[in-house]
Amino acid sequence: MKYLFVISLFLSLFSVSAQSDEEVIRTIYDQSLSNGKSYEWLDYLSNEIGGRLSGSLNAEKAVAYTKEELDKLGLDKVWLQPVMVPKWTRGVPEYAFIESTPGNTTQVNICALGGSIATPDSGLKAHVIEVQTIEELKELGKEAVEGKIVFFNRPMNEKLISTFMAYGGCVDQRYAGAMEAGKLGASGVIVRSMNLRLDDYPHTGSMTYGDIPPSQRIPAAAISTNDAELLSSMLKIDNSIKFFFKQNCRQFKDVQSYNVIGQITGSEFPEEIMVVGGHLDSWDLGDGSHDDGAGVVQSMDVLRLLKESGIKPKRTIRVVLFMNEENGLRGGNKYAEVAKQKNENHVFALESDAGGFTPRGFSFDCSDANFEQVLSWKPLFKPYLIHYFEKGGSGADVGPLKQSNNVLAGLRPDSQRYFDYHHAANDTFEHVNKRELELGAATMTSLIYLFDKYGINPISKQKTIKD
Amino acid sequence: MKYLFVISLFLSLFSVSAQSDEEVIRTIYDQSLSNGKSYEWLDYLSNEIGGRLSGSLNAEKAVAYTKEELDKLGLDKVWLQPVMVPKWTRGVPEYAFIESTPGNTTQVNICALGGSIATPDSGLKAHVIEVQTIEELKELGKEAVEGKIVFFNRPMNEKLISTFMAYGGCVDQRYAGAMEAGKLGASGVIVRSMNLRLDDYPHTGSMTYGDIPPSQRIPAAAISTNDAELLSSMLKIDNSIKFFFKQNCRQFKDVQSYNVIGQITGSEFPEEIMVVGGHLDSWDLGDGSHDDGAGVVQSMDVLRLLKESGIKPKRTIRVVLFMNEENGLRGGNKYAEVAKQKNENHVFALESDAGGFTPRGFSFDCSDANFEQVLSWKPLFKPYLIHYFEKGGSGADVGPLKQSNNVLAGLRPDSQRYFDYHHAANDTFEHVNKRELELGAATMTSLIYLFDKYGINPISKQKTIKD
Numbered sequence: 028m029k030y031l032f033v034i035s036l037f038l039s040l041f042s043v044s045a046q047s048d049e050e051v052i053r054t055i056y057d058q059s060l061s062n063g064k065s066y067e068w069l070d071y072l073s074n075e076i077g078g079r080l081s082g083s084l085n086a087e088k089a090v091a092y093t094k095e096e097l098d099k100l101g102l103d104k105v106w107l108q109p110v111m112v113p114k115w116t117r118g119v120p121e122y123a124f125i126e127s128t129p130g131n132t133t134q135v136n137i138c139a140l141g142g143s144i145a146t147p148d149s150g151l152k153a154h155v156i157e158v159q160t161i162e163e164l165k166e167l168g169k170e171a172v173e174g175k176i177v178f179f180n181r182p183m184n185e186k187l188i189s190t191f192m193a194y195g196g197c198v199d200q201r202y203a204g205a206m207e208a209g210k211l212g213a214s215g216v217i218v219r220s221m222n223l224r225l226d227d228y229p230h231t232g233s234m235t236y237g238d239i240p241p242s243q244r245i246p247a248a249a250i251s252t253n254d255a256e257l258l259s260s261m262l263k264i265d266n267s268i269k270f271f272f273k274q275n276c277r278q279f280k281d282v283q284s285y286n287v288i289g290q291i292t293g294s295e296f297p298e299e300i301m302v303v304g305g306h307l308d309s310w311d312l313g314d315g316s317h318d319d320g321a322g323v324v325q326s327m328d329v330l331r332l333l334k335e336s337g338i339k340p341k342r343t344i345r346v347v348l349f350m351n352e353e354n355g356l357r358g359g360n361k362y363a364e365v366a367k368q369k370n371e372n373h374v375f376a377l378e379s380d381a382g383g384f385t386p387r388g389f390s391f392d393c394s395d396a397n398f399e400q401v402l403s404w405k406p407l408f409k410p411y412l413i414h415y416f417e418k419g420g421s422g423a424d425v426g427p428l429k430q431s432n433n434v435l436a437g438l439r440p441d442s443q444r445y446f447d448y449h450h451a452a453n454d455t456f457e458h459v460n461k462r463e464l465e466l467g468a469a470t471m472t473s474l475i476y477l478f479d480k481y482g483i484n485p486i487s488k489q490k491t492i493k494d
Numbered sequence: 495m496k497y498l499f500v501i502s503l504f505l506s507l508f509s510v511s512a513q514s515d516e517e518v519i520r521t522i523y524d525q526s527l528s529n530g531k532s533y534e535w536l537d538y539l540s541n542e543i544g545g546r547l548s549g550s551l552n553a554e555k556a557v558a559y560t561k562e563e564l565d566k567l568g569l570d571k572v573w574l575q576p577v578m579v580p581k582w583t584r585g586v587p588e589y590a591f592i593e594s595t596p597g598n599t600t601q602v603n604i605c606a607l608g609g610s611i612a613t614p615d616s617g618l619k620a621h622v623i624e625v626q627t628i629e630e631l632k633e634l635g636k637e638a639v640e641g642k643i644v645f646f647n648r649p650m651n652e653k654l655i656s657t658f659m660a661y662g663g664c665v666d667q668r669y670a671g672a673m674e675a676g677k678l679g680a681s682g683v684i685v686r687s688m689n690l691r692l693d694d695y696p697h698t699g700s701m702t703y704g705d706i707p708p709s710q711r712i713p714a715a716a717i718s719t720n721d722a723e724l725l726s727s728m729l730k731i732d733n734s735i736k737f738f739f740k741q742n743c744r745q746f747k748d749v750q751s752y753n754v755i756g757q758i759t760g761s762e763f764p765e766e767i768m769v770v771g772g773h774l775d776s777w778d779l780g781d782g783s784h785d786d787g788a789g790v791v792q793s794m795d796v797l798r799l800l801k802e803s804g805i806k807p808k809r810t811i812r813v814v815l816f817m818n819e820e821n822g823l824r825g826g827n828k829y830a831e832v833a834k835q836k837n838e839n840h841v842f843a844l845e846s847d848a849g850g851f852t853p854r855g856f857s858f859d860c861s862d863a864n865f866e867q868v869l870s871w872k873p874l875f876k877p878y879l880i881h882y883f884e885k886g887g888s889g890a891d892v893g894p895l896k897q898s899n900n901v902l903a904g905l906r907p908d909s910q911r912y913f914d915y916h917h918a919a920n921d922t923f924e925h926v927n928k929r930e931l932e933l934g935a936a937t938m939t940s941l942i943y944l945f946d947k948y949g950i951n952p953i954s955k956q957k958t959i960k961d
Binding site for chain 1: 523524527528652653655657690691852854877878879881882908910911914927928929930933
């Protein structure tokens with residue numbers, strides 16, 4: 028009897044390590060789908076707090092809430108990492124119309140781009156010149172552009188399967204359009220929303236004035252895709268129509284904020300750090316459920332799911348909820364700066380910042396040897412329909428952690444619906460499906476489990492030699 | 495010059511056949527994503543016609559509309575195939591409540607199951623007995639069940655990745671629950687909706703009384719998942735509570751309806767027929783956008799996309815819009831019956847009846863040799879993130895076409911959200927994403943293109959020998 032007891036104790040103590048990778052990953056998915064916390068956390072973040080623009084009261088509420096929830100998980104360490112962030116406010120809602128003839132107006136849906144200056148108090152009214160590209164704008168030159176509102180109307184390429192590729196092919200209009208038009212003396216900029224669908228939502232997002240002088244800085248707004256089509260059609264009939272808009276946004280001094288960090292300290296190689304994260308800030312129009320509430324709660328649940336699945340990591344696993352990805356990347360940069368100061372060894376970092384949709388796989392920023400290792404794990408993911416393992420980008424917030432021999436990765440969910448909601452008022456909780464969100468959390472946890480168990484190839488070899 | 499002209503004519507005539515499969519498939523996806531008709535057709539079917547229950551006026555409107563649209567495509571032949579279908583009507587909306595004590599009631603959301611009888615005009619009120627399975631019901635026996643309302647409350651298994659597997663593990667309660675409870679003298683049946691999400695929508699669906707005598711036939715309804723949870727909680731506190739429901743459904747005599755069929759006749763092997771289809775009928779609560787408006791419009795667009803992409807099929811391609819999949823499968827059976835009478839050779843049939851979500855691949859019902867052929871095409875689909883090629887079921891409507899040496903297939907879209915909408919009032923147009931729908935149509939067209947070009951292995955070999 029005693030002998031049996033010892034065997035049974037032995038088996039229970041080593042139950043996880045005795046399980047095959049298939050079994051452990053099955054447990055992780057089971058836990059996430061039947062006992063996950065990500066959806067409940069997202070409900071609070073989205074519906075009780077809401078949009079969390081850097082420097083806002085809501086952003087600070089999100090810091091406090093997520094720290095409190097991480098504290099409850101019984102991690103080895105939870106802390107706030109101070110970071111100064113920009114504070115830009117939208118003010119009272121924007122107002123815009125197309126004026127075909129004096130007094131004959133059609134109201135349209137716009138929103139100020141993040142970082143834009145306001146219009147004059149009385150608004151801005153001017154003739155409109157439509158262009159498809161910044162190059163086209165430059166060719167037109169100062170004479171054609173001066174005093175006008177430049178309307179950037181290049182749509183996202185609907186033929187691309189990855190909507191992120193389509194976004195990448197268009198976002199220069201939003202980011203740099205006002206700077207380039209300002210240099211040529213334009214009075215304002217209107218940009219077609221980065222949205223593949225025709226609807227009434229304007230989509231905000233970051234923009235820059237670069238280093239142009241304040242005198243050349245002009246107000247910039249996004250217009251809904253339906254209204255971009257309308258404006259373009261009306262211009263084709265009569266290019267003497269005018270556009271009016273008024274926006275009341277304002278840039279303040281930087282304010283204090285925080286990255287929220289929680290850690291399970293590794294049992295064997297505590298100095299090898301693996302990060303999983305998303306960004307805690309969001310734009311202000313919706314509640315930021317997909318961008319990036321989803322990534323935040325999934326990352327939090329990775330640490331919880333490891334514990335719930337009985338996995339004791341050999342390496343240190345850190346969840347990092349980055350502040351200010353949207354309009355500054357201050358959180359991502361600060362985290363990497365502190366890591367460097369402390370000479371920390373970040374062997375792996377995984378980001379979820381592409382929406383809470385059905386996960387399809389990961390993209391990796393790593394060496395060929397590391398990528399080979401990842402590909403060897405692909406069969407383990409097949410039962411969960413995770414099939415996409417490609418080299419490519421990882422994520423904005425973990426990017427600053429890149430070193431020659433570590434691995435960065437980004438979760439890649441199905442991208443078809445992402446830009447329906449991205450940076451718009453309809454990025455809200457009801458557009459996140461519970462199961463899709465939970466499958467993402469389980470997929471992330473499974474990859475973290477594998478990297479923790481097998482290590483990062485070249486580094487682990489160094490370790491073995493050193494040890 | 496003349497020589498050049500001849501070369502150029504030659505090249506333009508053979509432009510499609512000169513293209514690689516990669517190029518042709520790229521063209522098909524480009525066409526669907528930038529010039530598809532599926533979404534426009536679905537808009538009409540869903541928003542102008544609406545729910546299309548067999549035997550209803552709407553079902554006949556859908557027959558007329560889709561025939562008219564197929565007529566416009568310039569196919570070689572478009573026709574209606576007569577089929578008699580059942581006619582069951584819901585009547586005025588159902589009404590139900592839980593009565594904790596006389597006069598103390600809580601209203602709940604139910605809907606009659608398709609094919610159920612009505613309650614008495616004054617409704618039905620009785621004590622409730624909750625069971626998880628039909629086996630549990632049988633074990634309880636007549637004494638425990640007689641006169642009571644049996645409440646089947648087994649939830650779908652959330653741990654399964656395929657929600658169709660979870661559905662398959664639960665749907666016996668809905669399909670056979672009333673028959674089994676009726677045999678034991680129950681007065682009515684309430685079934686937890688086949689829905690993985692907790693919400694307020696009751697989900698209808700087909701049920702059977704088998705061959706039990708009319709005296710044992712009892713009314714059956716589905717209850718929303720939220721209300722199933724509520725009822726179960728209340729029963730745990732007090733099992734003397736009563737349930738009241740009133741429903742007014744009615745079965746009429748069979749009525750005349752039609753399968754809608756369109757054809758491109760093959761240029762080389764016209765006697766080899768390839769079918770692509772979905773079902774034109776739907777349940778009555780929503781507008782049937784996912785089930786199966788999506789499959790209908792995708793199948794129609796397959797023939798149109800072949801034409802728009804400059805593909806002239808060697809084999810005969812038929813779109814078949816089947817009537818009465820939901821509560822009888824009369825259309826699918828009739829089509830196969832006529833095909834047999836005419837001694838038609840159906841070499842391939844593809845069904846889309848799993849929602850208009852992002853396509854992930856196909857399941858196949860075929861020989862190992864045919865499946866090997868399919869797997870050799872898998873790399874062609876990789877750029878479109880189509881990765882799921884597995885042996886398994888095809889679809890209910892094409893099932894009757896099965897022969898030993900042909901290939902049946904079913905489109906497999908992402909299944910996570912399907913049962914949020916399935917057979918419920920929220921299966922509506924706004925829950926279908928245009929791009930996801932169009933990607934499905936392109937994926938189907940690409941598979942049809944490949945089977946047309948390369949033939950079905952064993953049959954093609956016979957042909958080669960015979961020819």
